[in-house]
Amino acid sequence: MVIATVARWLSAEDAVPWDRAVRPLLAKHCAECHGGERPEGGVRLDQPSTDLADAKTRGMWERAYALLVRGEMPPEGKPRLSTDELETLAASIRRGVERAVIAERGGARRTTMRRLTRFEYARLLEDVLGLHYEHVPLQLADKLPADPHSDAPMADGELLTFQNLHLKASVDLVERLVKSVLPDRPRPQPFTYRIQPRALAEIGLGTGRKELGFKLAPEESDDKNRLAVIVVGTMDLTETGVASFPPIHRVDGYLGRDKATAGSLNIVLPYFEPSGELRLRIRAGAVIPNGEGAPMMRVSLYNNVDNERFGKELAAIRVSNPVDRMQDYELEIPLDLIDFPYVLFQRAGQFGVRIANDHMPLADRAKPPREKGQPEVWPWDEPRLVIDEVVVMGPGTSHWPTWRQSLLTAAGDTLEDDVERAAAILREVAVRAWRRPVGADELNAFVDLYRRRRGEGQSRDAALREPLTAVLVSPHAIYLVERKAERPALLSGVELANRLSIFLWGAGPDRELLELAAAGRLSDPTVLAAQTDRLLADKRSRRFVDDFVTRMLALDRLAHDPIDFGLTLKSFSNAKVAELRQQRLKQDLAAEPARYFEYLLRTNRPAFELIGSDYLVVNDRLAHYYGLADFAGPMVGAVTGAVTGAVTRAVTGAGARALDGAEFRRVAAPDDRRGGWLTMAGVVAAASRGNKEATILRGVYLLDRFLGEHPGTPPGNVEPLEVQAKSKNKGGQASLRERIAQHTSVNTCALCHRKIDPLGFAWADFDHLGQRMSGSGTLLRTGALAGG
Numbered sequence: 001m002v003i004a005t006v007a008r009w010l011s012a013e014d015a016v017p018w019d020r021a022v023r024p025l026l027a028k029h030c031a032e033c034h035g036g037e038r039p040e041g042g043v044r045l046d047q048p049s050t051d052l053a054d055a056k057t058r059g060m061w062e063r064a065y066a067l068l069v070r071g072e073m074p075p076e077g078k079p080r081l082s083t084d085e086l087e088t089l090a091a092s093i094r095r096g097v098e099r100a101v102i103a104e105r106g107g108a109r110r111t112t113m114r115r116l117t118r119f120e121y122a123r124l125l126e127d128v129l130g131l132h133y134e135h136v137p138l139q140l141a142d143k144l145p146a147d148p149h150s151d152a153p154m155a156d157g158e159l160l161t162f163q164n165l166h167l168k169a170s171v172d173l174v175e176r177l178v179k180s181v182l183p184d185r186p187r188p189q190p191f192t193y194r195i196q197p198r199a200l201a202e203i204g205l206g207t208g209r210k211e212l213g214f215k216l217a218p219e220e221s222d223d224k225n226r227l228a229v230i231v232v233g234t235m236d237l238t239e240t241g242v243a244s245f246p247p248i249h250r251v252d253g254y255l256g257r258d259k260a261t262a263g264s265l266n267i268v269l270p271y272f273e274p275s276g277e278l279r280l281r282i283r284a285g286a287v288i289p290n291g292e293g294a295p296m297m298r299v300s301l302y303n304n305v306d307n308e309r310f311g312k313e314l315a316a317i318r319v320s321n322p323v324d325r326m327q328d329y330e331l332e333i334p335l336d337l338i339d340f341p342y343v344l345f346q347r348a349g350q351f352g353v354r355i356a357n358d359h360m361p362l363a364d365r366a367k368p369p370r371e372k373g374q375p376e377v378w379p380w381d382e383p384r385l386v387i388d389e390v391v392v393m394g395p396g397t398s399h400w401p402t403w404r405q406s407l408l409t410a411a412g413d414t415l416e417d418d419v420e421r422a423a424a425i426l427r428e429v430a431v432r433a434w435r436r437p438v439g440a441d442e443l444n445a446f447v448d449l450y451r452r453r454r455g456e457g458q459s460r461d462a463a464l465r466e467p468l469t470a471v472l473v474s475p476h477a478i479y480l481v482e483r484k485a486e487r488p489a490l491l492s493g494v495e496l497a498n499r500l501s502i503f504l505w506g507a508g509p510d511r512e513l514l515e516l517a518a519a520g521r522l523s524d525p526t527v528l529a530a531q532t533d534r535l536l537a538d539k540r541s542r543r544f545v546d547d548f549v550t551r552m553l554a555l556d557r558l559a560h561d562p563i564d565f566g567l568t569l570k571s572f573s574n575a576k577v578a579e580l581r582q583q584r585l586k587q588d589l590a591a592e593p594a595r596y597f598e599y600l601l602r603t604n605r606p607a608f609e610l611i612g613s614d615y616l617v618v619n620d621r622l623a624h625y626y627g628l629a630d631f632a633g634p635m636v637g638a639v640t641g642a643v644t645g646a647v648t649r650a651v652t653g654a655g656a657r658a659l660d661g662a663e664f665r666r667v668a669a670p671d672d673r674r675g676g677w678l679t680m681a682g683v684v685a686a687a688s689r690g691n692k693e694a695t696i697l698r699g700v701y702l703l704d705r706f707l708g709e710h711p712g713t714p715p716g717n718v719e720p721l722e723v724q725a726k727s728k729n730k731g732g733q734a735s736l737r738e739r740i741a742q743h744t745s746v747n748t749c750a751l752c753h754r755k756i757d758p759l760g761f762a763w764a765d766f767d768h769l770g771q772r773m774s775g776s777g778t779l780l781r782t783g784a785l786a787g788g
Contacts, residue, residue, distance in 0.1 A: 052100035118144040135315040180336040188396030197243030229268040247359040264356035274335040276395025285323035294320035298358035357385035364570035434476040493517030506543040549594040563690040589682030595664040613675035620661025681770025688768035699760030
């Protein structure tokens with residue numbers, strides 16, 4: 001196993017023995033100046049102490065290391081170290097210092113209690129308060145301070161500190177969340193609007209009309225002051241009379257996304273207080289031509305008043321079911337938790353919701369030619385979103401109190417005493433938030449706070465808000481609290497349950513895990529292995545997969561680095577469409593390594609396939625990017641690990657069937673591309689960082705990310721390649737290999753480049769966007785780097 005071999009290599013005591021290899025080098029190159037009774041600079045290296053546990057001694061060796069790698073020692077006129085000698089000496093000092101620092105911190109036997117990351121804490125709040133809204137991501141983590149950047153899994157208490165800013169942001173967020181669940185307000189006025197585009201035919205709408213507006217009364221009454229305005233953008237009517245919306249980038253010859261109503265259904269409701277949950281039920285299907293992807297149904301809040309246009313995307317749902325199998329898509333929109341300038345709605349006296357077909361083309365498409373005075377010819381058949389019915393329900397339409405409010409307070413339902421009811425609710429919340437059993441005495445201060453708020457005249461639910469907030473921002477919730485012990489000891493069952501669930505789910509343990517922990521059974525190796533398998537089989541383990549792979553391969557660079565895939569001319573010559581196409585391509589390129597790793601994990605494939613296999617795991621967009629002619633493969637099961645049969649969908653008109661290509665699936669690798677991480681376009685692009693001459697960047701990436709050895713920061717006195725080339729070649733016309741050869745003629749540069757450069761050139765037949773260059777060789781295909 002490659003990973004196991006690398007792990008053993010990284011953990012080995014592989015420093016060169018000091019007396020056998022290092023001391024002779026010191027005697028040969030250093031002792032003349034740094035020896036005897038009066039050494040240069042007061043630094044004596046002929047008989048130095050090598051006790052690096054001593055901070056003063058360690059500091060001396062750190063200074064010596066810096067001078068060596070910068071080439072400042074030995075001084076000019078003295079014999080220079082060879083590259084091999086320099087590497088031996090520098091590596092021994094570096095590794096010795098690193099191990100001494102680890103030992104000083106306590107090594108593996110002592111860890112600093114760490115707080116949850118902002119993502120883990122946000123999930124904790126969502127779980128405890130029941131804030132899961134299908135299709136509508138809340139992105140609560142974005143409302144908390146960013147965690148320190150780290151390539152390793154974020155489990156280091158030294159990095160995950162907690163400051164005043166964290167406390168303030170946590171309190172502000174939790175207060176907002178608790179208030180949304182316990183609103184303590186009268187029931188809002190119910191309203192329901194049922195919009196049926198098929199009924200438009202009855203009022204004279206013909207196929208291909210550009211825009212139509214009409215008014216609709218709520219089902220509860222015919223109040224003329226409560227009429228909603230329905231604005232239908234460009235659409236067609238199918239034979240059965242349902243509305244068919246084209247992609248909004250292509251509407252009646254208009255290329256772009258600027259038109260407010262193009263290719264969309266706009267619902268303008270009479271203004272209501274934006275509090276509680278607005279519910280939508282959209283009955284929809286899709287018309288998907290062969291070779292294209294499914295349309296994306298985008299739902300957003302939208303204010304379309306002149307000079308005050310503002311949109312906020314709420315949900316992006318891929319609709320792949322055909323029109324002969326229409327499906328209801330349910331959305332709950334928590335208005336209290338959506339950041340939107342509602343004052344725009346209030347000022348206009350209306351509340352806007354927009355539903356649109358936000359499909360982006362898979363294949364490149366140049367803008368079609370158009371003769372002067374002639375209509376534009378559109379040669380492509382594109383996916384269409386078909387909407388049969390939309391039902392809009394106001395915050396007060398469903399049962400009251402809301403089910404989330406009822407769920408949060410359910411623990412006190414059977415108790416008549418007011419304080420006992422509050423204590424039961426607080427204890428239930430604390431058990432879930434603190435992820436362990438909670439004694440009654442631990443909650444006395446919280447119950448007393450509730451009692452004081454009730455004495456001030458607050459209602460039962462209003463008085464619960466402050467103590468609930470205190471429970472959720474307690475150190476027991478924010479930190480992974482573990483026992484202190486003078487000697488190393490095994491984790492308790494609850495501590496082990498927390499570590500396991502936080503690691504694999506990025507969230508607290510469920511009831512089954514806590515019950516096993518409380519019974520003392522989780523430490524049984526058989527039970528622990530079974531629970532690990534159970535947690536991995538759960539869909540929540542995808543969080544571990546995504547976080548681990550993204551950090552290891554630095555895939556966040558795809559979103560943050562200035563990588564231009566040059567899609568403008570290939571996207572109807574429209575920069576806005578190209579930007580969105582590129583955004584979705586980058587998302588898929590970043591997802592491919594994680595989905596591949598997930599497939600290996602769930603199907604128990606050999607670890608070597610991480611760097612070499614005869615198959616790819618891609619979706620439709622990546623299949624187009626790689627130029628795969630055959631994309632008919634089984635979908636990769638996202639939860640159970642099973643490989644399911646190909647899911648098909650109908651294509652309107654002909655009886656043909658086509659694969660729903662949105663999901664990642666296993667397909668055979670083409671002849672010019674080896675499977676595995678090393679040839680994935682996203683990995684190569686992350687290594688290249690948008691740089692067309694990225695050989696050194698790629699070498700550093702492979703050395704660091706795959707071989708676990710960071711080459712360090714280049715010395716400050718080293719000139720860049722282009723500067724060296726200009727000074728030695730009168731204009732710098734040398735090839736990249738020649739410039740690197742000049743650069744590494746200095747042994748302090750060769751110290752790192754002898755490892756970096758061969759790895760960087762291993763990707764020489766890939767461009768900076770991860771595409772195979774025409775006429776390139778098959779280095780990675782033959783396994784020169786992967787070891788195959």
